[in-house]
Amino acid sequence: MFLINCPFCGEREQSEFKAGGEAHIVRPKQPTELSDDEWAEYLFMRKNIKGIQFERWNHVHGCRKWFNIVRDTSNDEIKVVYKMGTKPPIK
């Protein structure tokens, strides 16, 4: 049970949040121009990283805001939390 530092509300229990998978996958601006392969890449293919992962979380039972987290998926340690639309503070 993580403690997640919501950038809008502060530190809260994991149970208030919902995970939203890998971050920084941008929805194509012109989907119709994409091949089936390229569309599948956006739709389904994931890095599913073991180690430092950039991911999306939603404070669903709180402010309802989406934001990003950098987390080590091998031990679940949260490194940084940052707002949606901002550049990741670490590489």
Next chain:
Amino acid sequence: MKNRYSIFSLIKNAFSHHENWQKAWKDPSPKKEYDALIIGGGGHGLATAYYLAKKHNMKNIAVLEKGWIGGGNTGRNTTIIRSNYLWDASARLYDHALKIWEGLTQELNYNIMFSQRGVMNLAHNLQDVRDLKRRTHANRLNGIDAIYLNTEEIKKFCPIINTSPNIRYPVLGGTLQKRAGTARHDAVAWGYARGADEMGVDIIQNCEVKGIKRENNEVKGIETTKGFIKTKKIGVVAAGHSSVIANMVDLKLPLESKPLQALVSEPVKPIIDTVIMSNAVHAYVSQSDKGELVIGAGTDDYISYSQKGSHDIVEGTLNAILELYPIFSRMKMLRQWGGIVDICPDASPIISKTSIKGLYFNCGWGTGGFKATPGSGDLFAHTIANDEPHKLNAAFNINRFVSGDLVDEHGAAAVAH
């Protein structure tokens, strides 16, 4: 078999105080080159090696295991085996496995304790009822044993279920597959390992894959913690770690690896003689031969390789268990643990060639891979040996995510109106 197991060998060995038993499998160092390498020494990987050797005469092969065989999801699941799946492709795949399960103890000369005590799936709302009836009809037409039970019949088959109409989500009906059941998970890995070893397969433990060498989009070998091993064919059966291997060759898979938890109670005398699953309230339970209640929880929603999940999931599962079996309130949880399950968007597996020649993936089994172990191994061996899928796993190719022909096993669980 040089070291055949039977009651007679057991008695014979008793007189020499069991000091003459042979190794169930050897502990070889890797050779320089193999005809094929299997990455992952779980049940599926060992079964793949076994069938490659047995049915395709590929004996110069090895299984590479990062830790110890059977130490991943094979040794962490709730051992449920069934084949009552909805879609034709799934039903045939899992029933192929179930048919092998039925003779596996004898085939491996290793008692895997396959126990056909039946699996019941419960319905708790009207859509569940429709979905389970739909599945029962489909199973019957596919030649898979399945019957639909009403609430009274469920109570009769398993008297300890709370079938009161006044509970929060009453039991409205359910299905029963009598051929389904459980098996002893460790024994499956060990039995296949012993069988494969006997045919000359090298089982190499504590050997972690560090990289895959390619030339001209063709595999050439594997870099491991025990050195470089040359090969032309690589079968990846790394379950939760499939993406880790795929990322080594810049291949993206439609997978997310998530925590899945399970727990057992303290052992008690027989109280449940079947397996009961309930998707709607999320609880499944059986009782092991040792007497422990074996309870499966759900997955967490985040990606993790930590083999730990959140307590809320365990709590939610036990809430559901006590809803259906209030008599277990004073039972005690003895042990809980977590595994890493690799889940596809359509909750169906991938047993497929890839865009890289000589590289094959068997992954995406999600929460239900154990039941498929023998079938998965058999079909993956076929795919590797022939460089093309068997008709039973053709639908489970990677390309389905491109073309849109998904085998959507969880889509059917939508709740609306």
Next chain:
Amino acid sequence: MTKNLRVKTSKFIDETYRISFKFNGKIYYGFKGDTLASALLANNIHLVGRSFKYHRPRGIMTAGSEEPNAIVQLHNKTARTEPNVRATEVEIYEGLEASSQNCWPSVNFDIGGINNFLSPFLPAGFYYKTFMWPASFWEKYEYFIRKSAGLGKSPTKSDPDIYEHKYIHCDVLVIGSGISGIMAAKTAAKNGLKTLLVEEKPNLGGSTIYQKSEIFKINNQFSGSWLENEINELKKLKNLEIKIRTTVAAFHGYNFLLARQNLTDHLPIEHRKGKIRHRLLKIRAKKVVSATGSIERPLIFDNNDRPGILLSSAIKRYVDLFGVACGEKNIFLTNNDTAYETAISLIQKGINVEAIIDNRENIDSKLLYDLEKNNVKIYKGFTVVGTEGYKKINKILVMQLSKDGQRVVGSKIKLSCDCLGVSGGWTPAVHLFTQSGGKLKFRDDDQIFIPSNYPSEQICIGSCNGDFTLNDIFINVPKSLKKFLKIKKTEYENFEILSEINKSKRNIWLLPSDKILGKTKSFVDYQNDATSKDIKLALREGFRSIEHVKRYTTTGMGTDQGKLGNMHALGIISETAGTKMGELGTTTFRPPYTPLTFGTIVGRNVGEYFDTFRKTPIHEWHISNNAKFENVGQWKRPWYYPKNNEDMYQAVQRESKAARDSAGILDASTLGKIDIQGTDASEFLNRVYTNAWSKLAVNRCRYGLMLNEDGMVYDDGVTTRLAENHYIMTTTTGGAANVMGKLEDYLQTEWPELDVYLTSVTDHYSTISVCGPNSKKIVSKIFADLDFSDEKFPHMSFKNTKIGQINCRIMRISFTGEHSYEINVQANYGKSIWEKCMEVGKDFNITPYGTETMHLLRAEKGFIIVGQDTDGSMTPIDLQMDWIVSKKKYDFIGKRSLYRSDTIREDRKQLVGLLTDNPEEVLEEGAQIIANVKKTPIEMLGHVTSSYYSPNLKKSIALGVVKGGKKMMGQKLIVPMENKLINVTISDPVFLDKENKKLNA
């Protein structure tokens, strides 16, 4: 016949308070403060249970939660029965009833004991090697295996007790109240930190509290007396909360811990009623101090499991704390000084100690000299090679150890005794530390694993960190606390410590025997009967990792989870395989530390609190009008309203007919409602629905279909444009929360440039749908000021109005195909408006209908229900709803997926109508559809998704999905049931009023 072995008054026992209890049906007496184990020992009862596999007689071995043998069933056959309870942890109370487990007919004479004689044929893993012939017999073998397995019996009645959860946030959590824990708690609290101290046992002070001996002194006081003063001071501190009988079960990441506080298990049954049995504490601690102590190790030798063989520290606890002697002729077997401490305690109390068998050859210990002065014979460099006595030890066999400790030499000495104390040194209790993700390192000196690096803000202190002596504790604990709590000073510096204990140890994991190993039974895991030869067999068969050996031999898998034997298993593997202990690692310690009651984990989430119960503001009316309810998501929706003993079929036929003939009324409040505002609201809807929205006029309504990005139908509903930049969207009941989440996701993460605001208003409105040819008459009576003419209020339009002071939103929309109105009012007025409708509608036979009739009515019109007629694999094209998919729009969620090679195939399953040849025959929902009957597997073309007998059409109708169904109009197919084949014809899915005359009537 039973002797009284209560030897000395202990201040921890209230001898003025006698308690009677039953064990195996016989009445015994103990005192307040006794555990079941201490009370049984006081009555000279050692034999408590039988082991798992060989049914060997077993007795009390420990005095704590590490007990493997003395486990009992409490209150058998009552609602409060509990299996597998450790006698060492049960505090006795008046009326306690305990019985032995896993034995028949009795613990004294157990038929299963025959297994002990068959044991040569039952080595580790024997079941993998046999029961294979004949194949069909496995079920029969298994029946007997299952019957003989298991320990206690599951309860069979509902639990009368209640449980609850409590969240605790603290600065410092201290686990364990031994001397180190008390020092930590006091230091933390005195430095202004909010501190919680939890202790598993009913009293504080660990094993120091009863130290009243010259060999341990702190500032010239007995260490026990010193600690007592500390505890008294501690109890006065304001920042500190102390919870006794509280066991930390799990230590998760982010310093989240679960502890079970036991509140009533020590009370007589009649005093428990209405009280909370256990409280599960969910603790978030900024810092955690583990002072969890250590567990004494047994020793591994032939027949080391007999009743009467106890850990030496347990014997000490029984005599010092409970005033109970475990025997009258005590002998100890040890490899370190611990047994000497116990022997001194016994002698102080006048209890006979015959001898000490010490594995060590050269011992320079003050304790030894003290004992020798008391005529205790010390066998230096000796070991025990065997024991005798079936149900209670009566003799031990002693031999000298060779120099290298690998063999025994010389002749065998037989000593008689009635109690053997064993001590193999100590194992730090690092379970919680490793659960939290901590890694261990191996300390060669005394062969223990101790914490290496901490994964969170936590430390381990005292003996769980390898500091076993008072000297070490007073050097290291203050140092650790200062660093960890970031403070300059503790109260515990420059103390004068006297500790006579000698740290030397001669560690031999498996003691040598004069017999060959195969003829011995030296238990490593007592409960599961795993012996040293089982471990060696596993290694011989190629099982190398500790996890393999554990699983093959079941070592460490009993209810004690190997608290005693796991280290020996590792040691034996290490010695046999030639791998260093440090490299071998340990098995993973998994939560919980001690078994945790399901009810405790579940707390109050039972019965009606199992899940949130959502009901509409009109719920009470439905109840008083005899509605039957259907669970839809968390909602309770009226399913049908039977009248005069109608069954569901009859009620639904009546309701459906009334709705079409005159008027029906439905509580639609459960539908999801999302308020959408902002200058880009129309553009937002363009992107989330398949159809176009920009041109929808204000005060008009439109049906929308929402897809997943994979092109499959996700949700549907009517959205109304309330103003230029203001819409109200309706979703399905079950999909509401997910739709809301999905829309927010797109808005915040993909299209943050859009000026749109979403608010869920599902619970803010009551929604009442009035339908039927007379619906207009009814609503126009209620809303008399409103012009309901078709010109002013056409189908798919909206009006804002008032009834008295109450704002109402009225939409003329229909899910039944009838002329109908949907009235939305502030939720708390819902019931009165509903009642008003009923009252006004009386003249028109207004009939309330539930979900079942709603389903039937919409099926007559061929309207889909997402989730019933779709299953996550249907595109709008598959549903023959091409008309709603905009060709002009550049993009919408899921659009691209509709043009993949497999989603444009014409042989996909498509929605069709199905008419049975026999119009009276109603198809089963979920039944499959085929073209030909052949041998299995039969090719399935699709299935029936919705099916009803239509009272309005006077025939059976159904919707279904069929491969390529669009092009099969009029074609004959078969619905195969188990016992018959039903002939059907594919039809248009719209069965009634294709021209929409009724809508506009």
